[in-house]
Amino acid sequence: MTVLCARDCTIRNRHAPTCPGDECRGCQPRQAAPGLNLCDLHTTLIATHAARCGELYEEIATTMTGTTGQAEPTSGTKAGTSINEKAMDMRIELRSVLASWCRLVAEERGITLPPDRVDAMGAWLATHHEWLAAHPLAGECSTELDDLSRRAGRVAHPSGTRAFDVGPCPAQGCKGTMRAVLRPRDPLLPSELVCDTTPDHTWTADRWREFGHTYRASGRYLTAAEIGEIHHIPLGTVYRLASVHHWRRTADGVRPVLYLTEDVTAAIRPGSERIGA
Numbered sequence: 001m002t003v004l005c006a007r008d009c010t011i012r013n014r015h016a017p018t019c020p021g022d023e024c025r026g027c028q029p030r031q032a033a034p035g036l037n038l039c040d041l042h043t044t045l046i047a048t049h050a051a052r053c054g055e056l057y058e059e060i061a062t063t064m065t066g067t068t069g070q071a072e073p074t075s076g077t078k079a080g081t082s083i084n085e086k087a088m089d090m091r092i093e094l095r096s097v098l099a100s101w102c103r104l105v106a107e108e109r110g111i112t113l114p115p116d117r118v119d120a121m122g123a124w125l126a127t128h129h130e131w132l133a134a135h136p137l138a139g140e141c142s143t144e145l146d147d148l149s150r151r152a153g154r155v156a157h158p159s160g161t162r163a164f165d166v167g168p169c170p171a172q173g174c175k176g177t178m179r180a181v182l183r184p185r186d187p188l189l190p191s192e193l194v195c196d197t198t199p200d201h202t203w204t205a206d207r208w209r210e211f212g213h214t215y216r217a218s219g220r221y222l223t224a225a226e227i228g229e230i231h232h233i234p235l236g237t238v239y240r241l242a243s244v245h246h247w248r249r250t251a252d253g254v255r256p257v258l259y260l261t262e263d264v265t266a267a268i269r270p271g272s273e274r275i276g277a
């Protein structure tokens with residue numbers, strides 16, 4: 001029996017017999033992956049959106065308050081400080097939604113809940129994306145996390161410009177941190193990576209691949225797949241350890257995500273497959 005993706009998605013440029021006409025971009029329904037209720041794409045996106053929701057919870061914190069010359073002080077705040085209620089409400093919603101799906105997974109699988117931190121909830125939920133994709137509520141889960149991630153992203157970055165720490169500066173002997181500045185709308189202000197200690201250590205958008213290679217060549221970082229292969233542990237365990245032990249990592253500026261080797265070895269005992277608590 002053919003099972004269609006619960007998100008009712010279609011294949012681009014593929015058309016069903018009932019195709020409406022030339023303007024159709026693709027109307028052939030996409031099948032669910034074997035044993036799941038979602039296609040491969042939406043199964044993967046459960047993990048992507050869950051983890052992103054956890055990250056956005058922290059990013060939104062920077063928009064919680066703002067200073068103006070006219071705002072009346074709110075109880076518990078300094079004069080001239082206003083509370084961004086939309087940001088506050090979004091953080092509450094992020095925690096509530098992620099906690100609800102975490103409880104469902106933990107209760108039905110008989111496993112322990114993740115730490116009570118929103119970033120940990122998102123990362124933990126991402127490791128269970130295939131189980132969720134096979135659940136009767138797979139469509140609802142995928143839709144809710146997708147919508148929540150998009151809305152939270154608009155709250156965290158209303159101007160479309162993002163700035164976040166990527167990782168330690170790879171320049172020899174430099175103690176600085178690389179900060180990514182993403183300006184998607186203005187071609188005159190290209191995205192760039194800038195060291196917070198030495199401004200000359202800068203990588204423009206056309207050199208980000210080179211920056212990633214510099215990180216890899218330093219030997220200080222590993223991908224999740226490499227960690228799993230070296231220590232003979234599944235990817236799900238790698239992601240859980242990264243969340244529990246707060247491994248330092250590169251962020252969105254470099255793909256794939258790279259984890260700091262010294263944090264990995266501190267959590268996984270050398271010469272043993274036993275995992276540090």
